Amino acid sequence: MNLVLDIGNTSTKMACFEDDTLLSVQTVKSLDAATMSFFCGTKQPEHVYASVVGPMPCWEKVLPPDVTVQTIDATLPLPFENDYKTPLTLGNDRVAAMVGALALYKQTPLLVIDAGSCITLDYLDERNHYLGGAIMPGLQMKLNALHTFTDRLPLIDLCNVDQVPLVGDDTQQCITAGTLTATILALEAFITKYRRLSSKPMTVVLTGGDSQLLQSHIDDKVERDPYLVLHGTNAIFRNR
Numbered sequence: 001m002n003l004v005l006d007i008g009n010t011s012t013k014m015a016c017f018e019d020d021t022l023l024s025v026q027t028v029k030s031l032d033a034a035t036m037s038f039f040c041g042t043k044q045p046e047h048v049y050a051s052v053v054g055p056m057p058c059w060e061k062v063l064p065p066d067v068t069v070q071t072i073d074a075t076l077p078l079p080f081e082n083d084y085k086t087p088l089t090l091g092n093d094r095v096a097a098m099v100g101a102l103a104l105y106k107q108t109p110l111l112v113i114d115a116g117s118c119i120t121l122d123y124l125d126e127r128n129h130y131l132g133g134a135i136m137p138g139l140q141m142k143l144n145a146l147h148t149f150t151d152r153l154p155l156i157d158l159c160n161v162d163q164v165p166l167v168g169d170d171t172q173q174c175i176t177a178g179t180l181t182a183t184i185l186a187l188e189a190f191i192t193k194y195r196r197l198s199s200k201p202m203t204v205v206l207t208g209g210d211s212q213l214l215q216s217h218i219d220d221k222v223e224r225d226p227y228l229v230l231h232g233t234n235a236i237f238r239n240r
Contacts, residue, residue: 050071051232099233102124207227
């Protein structure tokens with residue numbers, strides 16, 4: 001069994017894999033030895049693989065002494081040509097999500113949209129070359145900014161939004177239109193323009209914490225897998 005960790009800005013996903021098969025997943029706010037031990041149960045993992053955003057955890061406080069962790073870095077071989085001009089600054093979560101999408105959907109060109117704290121877009125062309133993409137603020141970051149940097153705008157919750165307003169008729173609706181609607185329109189425009197880069201059909205895959213909300217409102221055919229980073233992290237190390 002492999003234990004795979006996706007350590008993001010606001011939470012951590014832990015997953016158990018048997019070869020390439022995802023067995024179980026749990027999301028926690030922070031990683032500690034007790035939580036990991038409870039998740040793994042009586043079966044100690046043979047390998048621990050991790051995608052880490054931000055500071056590196058103190059593994060000695062989390063893992064048993066005879067278990068080591070392998071983390072993604074820019075030196076690892078990838079199943080595509082990386083044309084990013086600054087590979088050392090490319091987030092390993094973005095790399096893992098692209099590898100995961102390629103492993104699951106096995107088709108190029110490919111556009112991966114990861115809707116988390118930030119929303120990232122990553123593009124793999126029909127030659128199997130990773131070209132880069134785009135980064136913009138995520139939904140919660142936009143909501144927090146409106147509330148923090150103004151005197152009177154409230155902090156709202158988009159979890160229960162059914163309709164995506166174009167014309168807001170109160171302050172909450174206006175904020176929803178300015179964050180959710182604007183984000184959806186931006187993603188739809190990106191998808192349209194990326195499709196024009198190749199004559200071949202492009203697969204679009206959504207992942208991340210806000211992927212379900214966005215998928216339900218995007219007016220385009222998109223796939224969704226909330227565990228792309230986990231799949232990709234596992235695949236990177238298994239296929240070395």
